[in-house]
Amino acid sequence: MAVSRRDGRAGQDVLRRVGEASVLILISLADGPKHGYALIQDIKQLADVELGPGTLYGALDRLERLGLIEPLPADDRRHPYRITAPGAAALRVHLDSLERVSAAGRLRLRLGGI
Amino acid sequence: MDDPRAARLVETVLRCYPARWQRRHGEEAADLATLLIRDGTPAVSVAWSYLAGAAREWLTPRPGRYLTAVACALLVAACSLGVSAGLLASAAPARAASTSQAPGRSQCRPGSPGAVPGVTPAISRPQVIIWDTGHGRSC
Numbered sequence: 001m002a003v004s005r006r007d008g009r010a011g012q013d014v015l016r017r018v019g020e021a022s023v024l025i026l027i028s029l030a031d032g033p034k035h036g037y038a039l040i041q042d043i044k045q046l047a048d049v050e051l052g053p054g055t056l057y058g059a060l061d062r063l064e065r066l067g068l069i070e071p072l073p074a075d076d077r078r079h080p081y082r083i084t085a086p087g088a089a090a091l092r093v094h095l096d097s098l099e100r101v102s103a104a105g106r107l108r109l110r111l112g113g114i
Numbered sequence: 115m116d117d118p119r120a121a122r123l124v125e126t127v128l129r130c131y132p133a134r135w136q137r138r139h140g141e142e143a144a145d146l147a148t149l150l151i152r153d154g155t156p157a158v159s160v161a162w163s164y165l166a167g168a169a170r171e172w173l174t175p176r177p178g179r180y181l182t183a184v185a186c187a188l189l190v191a192a193c194s195l196g197v198s199a200g201l202l203a204s205a206a207p208a209r210a211a212s213t214s215q216a217p218g219r220s221q222c223r224p225g226s227p228g229a230v231p232g233v234t235p236a237i238s239r240p241q242v243i244i245w246d247t248g249h250g251r252s253c
Contacts, residue, residue, distance in 0.1 A: 036146045053146050053160060054167025057139050061171075077141050 015094035120157035
């Protein structure tokens with residue numbers, strides 16, 4: 001079941017249920033293609049999250065099935081992945097949604113005087 | 115854990131993945147494990163992550179795997195039905211043979227010459243079960 005480009009534009013947050021690992025992978029791939037080891041290193045720096053290799057491959061397969069990323073030709077046994085256009089659109093929608101929730105949370109904390 | 119043992123552990127765990135996954139990611143996953151272990155990640159932690167990933171991979175329903183599972187379930191159901199039918203068919207002649215010995219068993223009937231005097235056979239007392247607020251009482 002691939003996510004079409006239209007779904008991303010429609011504003012549906014398809015990343016809501018894919019899990020944190022998948023979102024972090026998409027964020028990491030947003031600035032260019034990477035293979036597994038580079039993804040793990042980048043996510044560790046970016047979010048201070050140590051992604052296990054089993055989790056990584058599960059998330060990569062799921063994102064690929066959804067059409068949000070695609071593998072590039074292998075270089076030296078390693079498959080780099082790159083984000084697709086629907087993947088970028090879905091990530092944008094998800095980040096917008098997180099920003100709205102984050103802003104609402106901050107506002108409520110301020111109103112609550114906490 | 116020393117390198118050869120760590121590599122063997124990871125190799126063993128990678129074999130737990132479905133064949134399709136091993137063809138696709140197997141070599142790369144082994145390379146990635148080597149790099150992570152070299153960076154200081156404990157081999158056990160890497161192996162555990164792959165083991166959990168393998169379990170998830172097997173448990174995630176896929177269209178092809180779903181059809182295979184349905185086909186297997188149908189095959190098992192058909193086999194068990196066949197076995198049951200075979201058992202019933204083999205039991206039927208034996209039952210027919212036992213009913214043909216009815217004259218011999220007539221000794222057990224009430225009032226028959228073989229009946230014990232003074233003992234009322236259970237068959238002459240019809241059993242009635244009274245269901246009263248959930249308690250079954252037989253008399």
